[in-house]
Amino acid sequence: MAIESPQSFVTYSASEQAAWQNGFRKNLGQENGWAAFGSTTAKGTIFLASGSDNGSWYVAIDHPGVVAELPFPKACVTHPGIAAYSAAHMSELYPVLTRIYELSVSLPDGPLEEFQAATDGLPEKTEAERLVKQRIGQDIFRNRLISYWQGRCPISDISDTELLRASHIKPWKDCETDAERLDVHNGILLSALWDAAFDKGLVTFKDDGTPEFSSKLSAPAMSSLSGHSKRISGLTAGHKENLIWHRDQVFNP
Template identity: 30%
Template sequence: MNLLQHALIEKAGHDNGFEHVLPNSPEGWLALGSARHPAEVSVQAQDGGFRALLTRSQAGLPEELARSFSEFIEGEAMSGPSFLLPSQAGLAGWLRRAASLAQALPNQAMVAFDGQVKSALAELEPAAAMSTEVQRMVRQRLGQQAFRQAMLDYWGGACAVTGVALPQALRASHAKAWALCATDAERLDVYNGFLLSANLDALFDTGLATFDDDGVLHLAPVVTGPALAALGLAPGLKLRWLDQHHRPYLAFHRAQCGWWLP
């Protein structure tokens, strides 16, 4: 690897979620990491493009990353499948997606959330910080923010159904409602919900819409043809993808729709 290639890879990492060059990079590779998430990657220049692989990650991250970059997988290299990326833009996209997933997947959102809660409580007067009600309100406010960010990261900033990529029109929808979750880890689980456009969120949140285990959208009978047209919906819509870890939460959500779902 020459100095220019080294500089290009380092800059791509710095700009896309891997701001640190790690020591002891394998020969011919550049190892990158971040203080914001646990993932580490190695990249080398190859045939006018780049070869990249995950060398450290949470469970599930390699599979999620392969979902978005399946056409670039080039067999095994070192510790797992490598991705042959044809350009610097392709490398940047791969790094950005890897970093986003690393920040969204369990339990990274929970780690960040705990730190935010401690910082927020430390800024309050001691008497207020000790109040159970204040602590509950702080945890809920920050938790909702953390969950939304995890949804944006996981779904790439686009609706899980329509692909609409307008953050102002997107909502982080819980499958198992915040109040019904037993723990904060369950509330912040990136698989406990979907990033949905506001119209779909309203239906999903009120139990007028749900998804089956294949990701197909089902609507309550009261959502008639004229309402579908007005909402901009159509039969046959489905989730862009569905992970097995979504299914237990979806089963819970469908149980709440038992009054209309066959």
């Protein structure tokens, strides 16, 4: 596919608006018809271009973690970065850009870097001081899980933010490093009831995302959980590794 190069004023304006509205607000110039944009909060660079003959649009990215998890087919076009994606119209490209941003702020170490910046110089000699630092980390972890899971519990489809919990698969206290504590692959955004059951080992998840229930659940609890659930899709190798730990160390069959 041929790329419009250089971009016209109209094309560049549309590229800039799309990038801005999806969190990439740093203009990084243009080369070979691809306009580059960065972000102060998200990792990596996005590149936007328009087809010269059919009005289609393209986005290319250079973030390997995002490429690994972005659920869209790749485009066959010469591009910067490591992968490109296409849409027939700009409006169809917006969901791709939104998901790129959501993943870019979470992978692989965005939460850790934010935590380190927020806690740099904070004392942690006393238990109270350590708890302050932990709360900061848990708030960051929650915000990034909300982005990663697109603000919705993948089991119940509940999207009321007040009812969602940032559930660590391997609890904060059992993690050996801050990187492990703040890794979004060590968390699932669960509604309150699912979070409580998961935390207490009354439910876990198989590698394919299917819930596994404990025999210790009461009949009403089992009915509430099993009657409003589905399989989690899109679990990564990181999620699965942490779920092995959860099944071995937390789950009560």
